[in-house]
Amino acid sequence: MNLQLALDRLTREECFHILKETGEFVDWIEVGTGVIKEYGMSIIREIRKKYPHKTIVADMKTCDAGKHEASQAFEAGADITTVMAFSADQTITETLKAAEGFGKRIMIDLLGVTDRNRIIELKALGADLVSLHFGKDMQVAGEMDTDIFSLTKGIPGLEVAVAGGIRLDTLADIIQKNPDTIIVGSAITKAENPYEAAAAMKGLLKE
Secondary structure (H helix, E strand, C coil): CEEEEEECCCCHHHHHHHHHHHHHHCCEEEECHHHHHHHCHHHHHHHHHHCCCCEEEEEEEECCCHHHHHHHHHHHCCCEEEEECCCCHHHHHHHHHHHHHHCCEEEEECCCCCCHHHHHHHHHHCCCEEEEECCHHHHCCCCCCHHHHHHCCCCCCCEEEEECCCCHHHHHHHHCCCCCEEEECHHHHCCCCHHHHHHHHHHHHHC
8 A cells, every 4th residue: 555645735845854754654755736836847857856766646636738737747757647537538538648658647636526437437538546535625624534435446447546634543444445545645744743654654554
């Protein structure tokens, strides 16, 4: 089970400080949407240079211009980039084609998706990696409902990541659903000791 660290709503300096503290426990490094909006492709290039053996996820949240935006991320050094599930099928297809051309991957962000049929459609288009996403604004209203996993349950050949305010005290319930990747942001990046927070989370994933 991968631990993906989401670097978002952070300065460049904070990103690199947190990576220095937590890098040994992190499998996938996510360059968050806010960080990309602030620093562009240059920060992806910097992280790739400093962490050449890590999987880098560029959280572009693409919803149009799929080929162009995916190519931007891959050329900067990302291994995976994200596209929104509500995008037009043509946009999804274009990002998948771009990924194939670069030998990279697309993660479909399921934020806002409540109909399992949409995920079945995405799978038919060629998607093999999705993210169950309980959004930042939604977290204000309460905890993630693990029923969200019913959207992807039983769909063969689908790799599932999950994100949404996951903390050490809620991680065990998420692990029971057996996702492939756990995405953690502020529980590590805003922790008093990011090293200890990342170590504890990775320790649970290994149990």
